Amino acid sequence: MSALNTDLYELTMAAGYFVERKTDEIATFELSVRxxxxxxxxxxxxxxxxxxxxxxxxxxxxxxxxxxRGLAQFKQTPPExxxxxxxxxxxxxxxxxxxxxxxFANEPIAIVRAPLxxxxxxxxxxLSTFMFQTMVASKAARCVLAAEGRPIVEFGSxxxxxxxxxxxxxxxxxxxxxxxxxNAEAGMRFDIPVFGTAAHSxxxxxxxxxxxxxxxxxxxxxxxVFLIDTYDTIEGAHLAAQMGQPxxxxxxxxxxxxxxxxxxxxxxxxxxxxxxxxxxxxDLDEYRVAEFVKAGAPLDAFGVGxxxxxxxxxxxxxxxxKMVELKRDGGVYYTAKxxxxxITLPGAxxxxxxxxxxxVAHYSECPDKYLGEPLVRPIIAQGELIEALxxxxxxxxxxxxxxxxxxxxxxxxxxxxxxxxxxxxxxxxMAQSVRxxxxxxx
Amino acid sequence: MSALNTDLYELTMAAGYFVERKTDEIATFELSVRxxxxxxxxxxxxxxxxxxxxxxxxxxxxxxxxxxRGLAQFKQTPPExxxxxxxxxxxxxxxxxxxxxxxFANEPIAIVRAPLxxxxxxxxxxLSTFMFQTMVASKAARCVLAAEGRPIVEFGSxxxxxxxxxxxxxxxxxxxxxxxxxNAEAGMRFDIPVFGTAAHSxxxxxxxxxxxxxxxxxxxxxxxVFLIDTYDTIEGAHLAAQMGQPxxxxxxxxxxxxxxxxxxxxxxxxxxxxxxxxxxxxDLDEYRVAEFVKAGAPLDAFGVGxxxxxxxxxxxxxxxxKMVELKRDGGVYYTAKxxxxxITLPGAxxxxxxxxxxxVAHYSECPDKYLGEPLVRPIIAQGELIEALxxxxxxxxxxxxxxxxxxxxxxxxxxxxxxxxxxxxxxxxMAQSVRxxxxxxx
Numbered sequence: 024m025s026a027l028n029t030d031l032y033e034l035t036m037a038a039g040y041f042v043e044r045k046t047d048e049i050a051t052f053e054l055s056v057r058x059x060x061x062x063x064x065x066x067x068x069x070x071x072x073x074x075x076x077x078x079x080x081x082x083x084x085x086x087x088x089x090x091x092r093g094l095a096q097f098k099q100t101p102p103e104x105x106x107x108x109x110x111x112x113x114x115x116x117x118x119x120x121x122x123x124x125x126x127f128a129n130e131p132i133a134i135v136r137a138p139l140x141x142x143x144x145x146x147x148x149x150l151s152t153f154m155f156q157t158m159v160a161s162k163a164a165r166c167v168l169a170a171e172g173r174p175i176v177e178f179g180s181x182x183x184x185x186x187x188x189x190x191x192x193x194x195x196x197x198x199x200x201x202x203x204x205x206n207a208e209a210g211m212r213f214d215i216p217v218f219g220t221a222a223h224s225x226x227x228x229x230x231x232x233x234x235x236x237x238x239x240x241x242x243x244x245x246x247x248v249f250l251i252d253t254y255d256t257i258e259g260a261h262l263a264a265q266m267g268q269p270x271x272x273x274x275x276x277x278x279x280x281x282x283x284x285x286x287x288x289x290x291x292x293x294x295x296x297x298x299x300x301x302x303x304x305x306d307l308d309e310y311r312v313a314e315f316v317k318a319g320a321p322l323d324a325f326g327v328g329x330x331x332x333x334x335x336x337x338x339x340x341x342x343x344x345k346m347v348e349l350k351r352d353g354g355v356y357y358t359a360k361x362x363x364x365x366i367t368l369p370g371a372x373x374x375x376x377x378x379x380x381x382x383v384a385h386y387s388e389c390p391d392k393y394l395g396e397p398l399v400r401p402i403i404a405q406g407e408l409i410e411a412l413x414x415x416x417x418x419x420x421x422x423x424x425x426x427x428x429x430x431x432x433x434x435x436x437x438x439x440x441x442x443x444x445x446x447x448x449x450x451x452x453m454a455q456s457v458r459x460x461x462x463x464x465x
Numbered sequence: 466m467s468a469l470n471t472d473l474y475e476l477t478m479a480a481g482y483f484v485e486r487k488t489d490e491i492a493t494f495e496l497s498v499r500x501x502x503x504x505x506x507x508x509x510x511x512x513x514x515x516x517x518x519x520x521x522x523x524x525x526x527x528x529x530x531x532x533x534r535g536l537a538q539f540k541q542t543p544p545e546x547x548x549x550x551x552x553x554x555x556x557x558x559x560x561x562x563x564x565x566x567x568x569f570a571n572e573p574i575a576i577v578r579a580p581l582x583x584x585x586x587x588x589x590x591x592l593s594t595f596m597f598q599t600m601v602a603s604k605a606a607r608c609v610l611a612a613e614g615r616p617i618v619e620f621g622s623x624x625x626x627x628x629x630x631x632x633x634x635x636x637x638x639x640x641x642x643x644x645x646x647x648n649a650e651a652g653m654r655f656d657i658p659v660f661g662t663a664a665h666s667x668x669x670x671x672x673x674x675x676x677x678x679x680x681x682x683x684x685x686x687x688x689x690v691f692l693i694d695t696y697d698t699i700e701g702a703h704l705a706a707q708m709g710q711p712x713x714x715x716x717x718x719x720x721x722x723x724x725x726x727x728x729x730x731x732x733x734x735x736x737x738x739x740x741x742x743x744x745x746x747x748d749l750d751e752y753r754v755a756e757f758v759k760a761g762a763p764l765d766a767f768g769v770g771x772x773x774x775x776x777x778x779x780x781x782x783x784x785x786x787k788m789v790e791l792k793r794d795g796g797v798y799y800t801a802k803x804x805x806x807x808i809t810l811p812g813a814x815x816x817x818x819x820x821x822x823x824x825v826a827h828y829s830e831c832p833d834k835y836l837g838e839p840l841v842r843p844i845i846a847q848g849e850l851i852e853a854l855x856x857x858x859x860x861x862x863x864x865x866x867x868x869x870x871x872x873x874x875x876x877x878x879x880x881x882x883x884x885x886x887x888x889x890x891x892x893x894x895m896a897q898s899v900r901x902x903x904x905x906x907x
Contacts, residue, residue: 028649
C-alpha cells in the first residue's frame with residue numbers, strides 16, 4: 024500500500040493547495056454510486072476494512088518523494104511541499120456504511136472529512152477499494168439468492184484482475200453471503216472457509232482415473248470430492264460409486280450439468296451413496312444457478328468463478344468521490360456540481376432506512392424526523408479508529424439479514440421497480456441555494 | 466506475493482503428489498486462451514515480467530505453512546509434506562511469448578516445465594497475472610488503433626479491481642501502446658510517463674473558477690491543462706482563453722464532447738492559442754474515440770479510464786493452464802483432455818508466425834518446415850532467468866510494430882474474419898494417438 028498509488032492529479036492538486044495555503048481548509052468528500060448497473064436491484068457495501076487499513080498507514084516513502092521531485096509536473100513546486108508530503112498522515116474522519124449494508128444509487132457509501140490535501144489524495148485508492156469489493160459482494164448476493172439455501176463457493180481467483188484482486192474477491196464474496204472461497208490466502212488473511220480438492224490435471228497425472236481416485240480418497244478421506252468428467256462423466260460417476268466411502272461428493276465441470284447430475288445422482292444412490300453431494304462448476308452465474316434450482320436439478324452446491332470474481336455483467340460501478348463541503352476561515356461552504364450529465368448534491372449526508380424507502384438527509388437534520396435507522400456510522404475520528412471493526416462472520420450475518428429485509432421484488436434476479444430513495448426537503452433546498460450562488464451565474 | 470496466493474486445490478494436489486511419490490515427475494503445462502472475446506481480433510501478450518518475479522520469489526512463509534497444517538483438508542497429510550513445502554522453490558523452466566506479441570486462441574502464451582508440484586502450484590497466480598495484463602493490453606491496442614496517432618492515456622485506476630490492479634493496468638495499457646497513465650505508482654515502478662493536472666474538486670475548492678485557473682497556471686506552467694466543464698464548458702473555455710500562455714491545453718469531461726470541442730477550438734484559436742490542445746475524457750472507449758476521429762472532432766488526445774482498466778466489454782478471458790506432457794520413469798507421456806466442451810491438445814508447443822497465418826507445432830518439430838518466426842522463447846531455465854527482460858519501452862515498440870504487421874482486417878475495430886491458426890499435422894497426429902490410448906476407452 025503505497026501512498027503513491029493514486030492518480031497523479033491528486034498530487035498536483037496537493038502541491039497547488041500547499042502553494043495556495045489551503046492546507047488548513049477542511050473538505051468533506053462523499054463516495055457514492057451514480058446509477059445501479061442494469062442487472063442489480065441493490066448493492067452490498069464492502070471494502071471498508073481495507074480502506075481503514077490504508078488510511079491508517081498512509082505515508083510516503085522517501086524514494087516515492089524523490090520520484091515526484093523529478094517529474095516535469097513538479098518543476099515549479101517549492102521544495103517545502105516535499106517536506107510537507109514526507110510528514111503527511113491521514114488525520115481526518117471517516118464515516119461509512121458498515122460492510123454488508125445493502126445500498127442504492129446516490130447514497131453515501133463512505134464520507135471523508137479531512138484537511139483538503141488528505142481528503143483529495145485518498146480518492147483513487149478509496150474508489151477502487153470500495154467499488155471492487157462492493158461490486159463482487161453485490162454479485163455474490165445475487166448468486167446466494169438464486170441458490171435458495173444451497174452453498175455458493177467463490178472460485179474465481181484465476182480470472183481475477185491480478186492475484187491481489189483474487190484475494191479481495193474471496194473476501195467480498197463472503198461478505199455477500201458465499202460460504203467460502205478457493206483462495207488459500209484469502210482463507211488465511213480473512214479467516215474464511217476454503218474449499219478445493221483436485222483438478223483435471225490430477226487425473227491426467229495418474230493417467231488412470233481409478234488410481235487417481237484411490238489416491239485422492241486416501242489423501243482427503245471425508246473431504247474427498249471426485250472430479251468425474253476428465254474423460255467421461257458417466258463412467259467417472261460409476262467409478263466414484265465404486266470407490267464408496269469415505270466421500271463428500273463428486274464435482275462436474277463440463278457438459279449439460281443438470282442432465283448429468285440426474286444420471287450421476289441415480290448412480291450414486293444405487294451404490295448407497297445417498298449422502299454424497301453433487302457439486303457443479305463451469306462458468307456459472309446467478310442465472311444458471313437459478314435455472315438449475317428451478318428445474319429441480321440434483322445439484323447440492325455451486326462453485327462460481329469468473330462471473331463472480333470480475334462481476335462480468337457489471338465489471339465497474341459508476342462510483343464517484345465528490346467534494347460536498349469545505350470549511351474555510353470559520354465558514355462552511357457547500358459545494359456541488361451541476362454540469363450537464365454529472366450532478367452531485369451538497370453537504371455531508373446520512374441515510375435513513377425507513378419501512379419502504381430510504382431518505383437521504385443532511386447529517387445535521389434531526390434523526391427523529393425520518394423514523395428510520397441511520398446507516399452511516401463514524402469509523403475513524405482524527406486519524407484514529409473509533410472501535411474495532413466487526414468480524415467477517417458478523418458482517419456476513421448483517422448482510423444476509425438486511426438483504427432478507429429488503430422488499431421481496433428486490434430479492435429477485437430480474438430488474439425490479441427501483442427502491443425508493445428520497446432526498447430530504449432540506450437537502451433539496453441546500454442544492455437549490457448552492458446552485459443560485461454558483462459562479463458563473465447561469 | 467505470497468505462495469499461498471493460489472487455489473486450495475493446488476495445495477491438496479501437491480500433498481497428494483508428495484504422498485504418491487510423484488514429486489520427481491516433470492510436468493509441462495501450457496497457458497493459453499480458448500476463444501477470443503467477441504470484440505477482439507487479436508490479443509497482446511502481457512504480464513510476463515510479473516510472472517517471472519513471482520516464480521523467482523516463490524516461497525512459503527512459516528505462518529502460511531502453519532495455516533495449512535490446521536485445515537481439515539490436510540488432517541491426513543503426513544508432516545513431512547510441510548517440511549517439503551517449506552523448502553519448495555521454483556526450479557523449473559518457463560517459456561513464453563515476449564510481452565507485446567499479438568496472440569490468438571489456442572496459442573501458448575506461456576509454458577511451464579517443472580516438477581509436478583511446482584508446475585501445478587503456480588497455476589492460479591500465472592493465470593490471473595498473464596490474463597489480466599493481456600486483457601488490458603489488448604483493449605489498449607484497440608484504443609490506440611482507433612485514435613490514429615492521437616495519444617491515449619490510461620486513466621482507469623479508480624475503477625480498477627483493487628488498487629493493485631490499477632497499477633498493473635497502467636503497465637499493461639502501455640504495453641498495448643498507450644502513451645502513459647495517470648497512476649503515479651505505475652509511473653515510478655515501471656518508468657511509464659504519467660499524466661494528470663486537476664479535478665473538478667480543484668475548481669470547487671476555490672469556489673471561483675478564475676482563481677482556480679490562475680492558481681493552476683502558476684503551479685504547472687507549460688503543463689497546465691484547464692478542466693473547463695465544472696460549471697459550463699463554453700464559459701470555462703472563454704476563461705481558459707483569457708488566461709492565455711503558458712498552457713498545454715484544456716480538458717472536457719462531460720456533455721457532447723465533439724460539439725463542445727468545435728466551439729472550444731474556435732474560442733482558443735480566436736485567442737491566439739492555436740497550439741493549445743483539447744483533451745477529452747468521460748467514459749471513453751475505442752468506439753467513441755473512433756467516432757470522434759471519423760467525425761473530425763478537434764480532439765487532440767484522449768484519457769480512457771474504466772473501459773480500459775477493466776476491459777469492460779470483455780472483463781475476463783477464457784484462459785486455461787493445461788497439462789500437456791508428463792515425464793515419468795524415463796518416458797514421456799502426452800496428456801490431453803477431450804471432455805465435451807473443453808478440448809486441449811497434447812505436447813509442448815511452438816508458434817510460427819508465417820506470412821498470412823500462424824502454425825502451432827510441437828516444439829520438437831524442425832523450425833525450417835514452417836518458414837515463420839518462432840515466437841515462444843525460453844525465459845527461465847532451472848529456476849534462473851536466462852537473460853534480462855526487455856524494457857517496457859522496447860516492449861511497446863515491439864507491440865506496435867507487430868500489430869502494424871498484422872493483416873489490415875485485424876486492425877479494424879469490427880469483428881474480422883479470424884486470423885488463421887493451424888495445428889501442425891504432427892500435432893494432430895499426436896492428439897489422435899493420445900485419444901486412442903486414453904482411459905477409459907470410448
